[in-house]
Amino acid sequence: MxxxxxxxxxxxxxxxLAFIITGVALFTPGWRSYDGDDAPMMGLVTRDCGSNNRAVESFDCARWHEMQFTFEQVTLALMIVAWILQFxxxxxxxGLFTRARLALPATTLCFLAFIAILIALIxxxxxxxxxxxYMMSVTYELLADVHLGYSYWLASVGCIFTLLxxxxxG
Incomplete structure (x- = not known):
């Protein structure tokens, strides 16, 4: 007992913890990071257009959500579904402390949230x-070298906590 x-x-x-970490990952701009100091970072919901000589033109940065790729839209949808399921x-x-048997729905919801985050990450x-x-900076430097940013790795940690x-x- x-x-x-x-x-x-x-x-x-x-x-x-999983809910907080997933929410932070969802709303921070570090899913796709460009290499170099002051370079822009693009997220699923928010973006950081860089600063100094590596800043992206404000017109291009403002249109980022209009030009999101399908895989980014799918990832965003799956992350929102997972975040709602975690909530x-x-x-x-x-409800687990009442007489109602809520362990099965809780386990099922956690598992579905885990699957949604895992698919989004993949x-x-x-x-x-x-x-x-490819993004053009204000100094006409072509920004193309990208890597997975901190938001992606936060979502990975949220996925692990959801599995745990x-x-x-259960």
Whole structure:
């Protein structure tokens, strides 16, 4: 009985961490980072247009969301679905202490959130270099060398915490 209560609290802690980390990853601009200091970073929802000589023209930067690739739109949709599922799973944490048997729905929601994040990470990780967005800086330097940024890796950590929460809920 005491072990079950401990697992409930572990589940609550893990899904809370996963929810926060996934939200931060979703709304920060570091999914695609261009190489070099002051270079722009593009996210799923937000963007950083760089600074100094590496800044992207404001017109091009403002139109970034209009020109998002399909894989970025799919990744965004999957991350939003996962974040919503994590929120609902977090709400189920409170219900775990009632007589209702909510462990199965909590486990299912966590697992579905894990799958959504995992697919989003795979889609983005496979496609981000094949569709390089060449961007011109204000000094007419062509920015093309990209790598996965910190937001992608935060989403990976959120995915791991969601998997651990799934195991703790089950």
């Amino acid at each position: 005491a072990a079950a209560v401990v697992f409930k609290f572990v589940y609550g802690f893990l899904i809370f 609902i799973a977090l709400a189920f944490f409170c 889609v983005y990780g496979v496609r981000y270099q094949r569709k390089i967005a 929460a799934t195991l703790a809920a």
